[in-house]
Each structure stands twice: as C-alpha cells, then as structure tokens.
Amino acid sequence: MEPLLRFERLSKTIAGHTPRLLFKEIAASVMPSDKIAIVGPSGQGKSTLLRILSLLELHDAGTIYLQEVCSTAWQPKDWRKKVCYVAQQPFMLEGSVEDNLRAVSKLHRSEYDSQAAEELLSKLGLAGIDKSTHAATLSGGEKQRISLIRSLLLRAEIILLDEITASLDHHHKLAVEQVLEEWQAATGAAWIWITHDMEQAARVANQIWVIEDGSLTIHKDTQKFFSTLSLKEGVEE
Numbered sequence: 009m010e011p012l013l014r015f016e017r018l019s020k021t022i023a024g025h026t027p028r029l030l031f032k033e034i035a036a037s038v039m040p041s042d043k044i045a046i047v048g049p050s051g052q053g054k055s056t057l058l059r060i061l062s063l064l065e066l067h068d069a070g071t072i073y074l075q076e077v078c079s080t081a082w083q084p085k086d087w088r089k090k091v092c093y094v095a096q097q098p099f100m101l102e103g104s105v106e107d108n109l110r111a112v113s114k115l116h117r118s119e120y121d122s123q124a125a126e127e128l129l130s131k132l133g134l135a136g137i138d139k140s141t142h143a144a145t146l147s148g149g150e151k152q153r154i155s156l157i158r159s160l161l162l163r164a165e166i167i168l169l170d171e172i173t174a175s176l177d178h179h180h181k182l183a184v185e186q187v188l189e190e191w192q193a194a195t196g197a198a199w200i201w202i203t204h205d206m207e208q209a210a211r212v213a214n215q216i217w218v219i220e221d222g223s224l225t226i227h228k229d230t231q232k233f234f235s236t237l238s239l240k241e242g243v244e245e
C-alpha cells in the first residue's frame with residue numbers, strides 16, 4: 009500500500025534576529041487509517057509541522073508527497089480537500105453557525121450533508137444550538153466543536169488536529185474522541201493529533217511521534233512508549 013502522505017528531509021528554521029531551528033531533515037509517512045499523536049515540549053515546532061503539511065506555511069527544505077505526488081505539483085486547494093488542518097484556536101467564518109457548517113460544501117460546490125451535520129452536532133452536545141446564532145458570539149468550546157464539524161464535513165483523507173480539545177471539559181473531550189473514532193472507522197481517514205495530554209495520546213493513537221530538539225522520533229509500539237514513559241515518571245517522582 010502506498011503512503012497517503014510522506015515527507016523527507018524536511019527542515020524549518022524560524023527567521024529573525026536570532027534564527028531558530030525547529031526541525032532538521034525529519035522524515036515520516038502516514039498510511040491510510042493511521043492514528044498518530046504528536047507529543048513533545050512546547051515551542052518545538054509541532055503546530056508548525058502540521059501547518060506545513062497542510063500547505064499553510066512554507067518549509068525551508070525537503071519534500072512532501074501526497075499520494076506520492078510532490079506538493080509542488082498540487083493546487084493548494086486540491087491538497088487541502090484531502091489534508092485538513094483543524095487549528096488550536098478555532099476561527100469562525102463571518103455569519104451564522106449554519107453558514108459555518110455549510111462553508112465547505114459552498115467552497116467546493118458539493119452537496120451539504122445535513123444528516124451528517126446534525127448527527128455530529130448531536131454527538132458533540134450541540135443538538136440544541138440555534139443555527140442562526142452569529143458564530144462569533146459562541147463560547148470557545150462551542151467554536152472548537154463547530155470548527156471540528158465544519159472540517160469533518162470536508163471528508164478529508166488526513167485530518168491534522170492541533171490540540172483541538174484544549175478548551176473542552178473532560179466530558180466533551182471524550183465526546184470528541186468518540187466522534188473521531190467513529191468517523192475514522194466509517195471513512196478510513198488518517199489523523200495526526202497534537203496533544204499535551206499523554207492519557208489522550210494513549211487513547212487516540214496507535215503511533216507516537218515525538219518532536220524535540222530539532223528531531224522527530226517515531227514510536228510505532230505505543231504500548232512500549234507509554235510503559236517506558238510511566239517508568240521514567242515513576243523514577244522522577
């Protein structure tokens with residue numbers, strides 16, 4: 009089976025007065041249905057990597073392939089139909105909740121799947137939401153869930169999730185995980201999910217990527233990764 013997404017020798021330095029290397033010559037591939045969690049200390053480039061993989065930011069060197077076709081040969085719009093980035097800070101488009109939910113079908117001139125939208129709203133605790141509400145007035149947690157639903161309706165093949173449950177309480181966090189599990193089982197989409205919550209990473213991933221000190225380390229044996237981690241934490245306590 010060919011990888012859905014693959015990158016090699018990928019490097020990124022943040023320009024500025026004192027340029028800062030985020031990562032150098034990292035490589036990995038994502039297969040259909042892969043569930044990957046990215047963990048690692050703050051400020052190491054996790055979000056930057058996801059933005060680069062969704063062509064929202066430029067890398068300095070290296071190559072990214074989607075379905076084995078180099079990113080430079082893709083129209084960004086076509087790429088983003090297949091690779092969808094869900095930002096940590098949800099941003100609402102102008103207009104109502106309904107406008108936001110319909111945005112993707114409008115953009116891509118595809119039919120709006122109201123049944124899927126209603127199901128997702130209900131599963132994420134938003135069944136009673138007034139869809140004529142101005143989206144800008146929603147709470148942070150509501151915006152985050154609406155932004156996730158809007159992204160899922162795109163039916164991308166790879167979903168890049170950037171700390172998407174950061175402003176949700178435990179109950180809603182688990183609801184989001186459940187919805188994504190069901191979505192993944194039904195659509196076969198792969199995800200790369202940035203989280204600082206190790207318990208969440210253990211629940212949602214069957215592969216762990218650690219970004220630290222400019223490198224990417226891939227742990228395919230998640231059980232081993234978490235047992236080594238708890239051993240370390242035990243020693244440090």
Ligand SMILES: Nc1ncnc2c1ncn2[C@@H]1O[C@H](COP(=O)(O)OP(=O)(O)OP(=O)(O)O)[C@@H](O)[C@H]1O
Nearest residue numbers: 022023030048049050051052053054055056057202
């Ligand atoms: N376009 C940019 N211009 C300047 N600095 C940037 C830019 N993008 C990222 N940075 C800086 O690069 C570093 C890495 O940011 P990034 O958000 O990718 O890290 P992260 O590992 O996701 O962090 P966190 O876990 O805290 O979200 C940070 O210090 C950030 O301020």
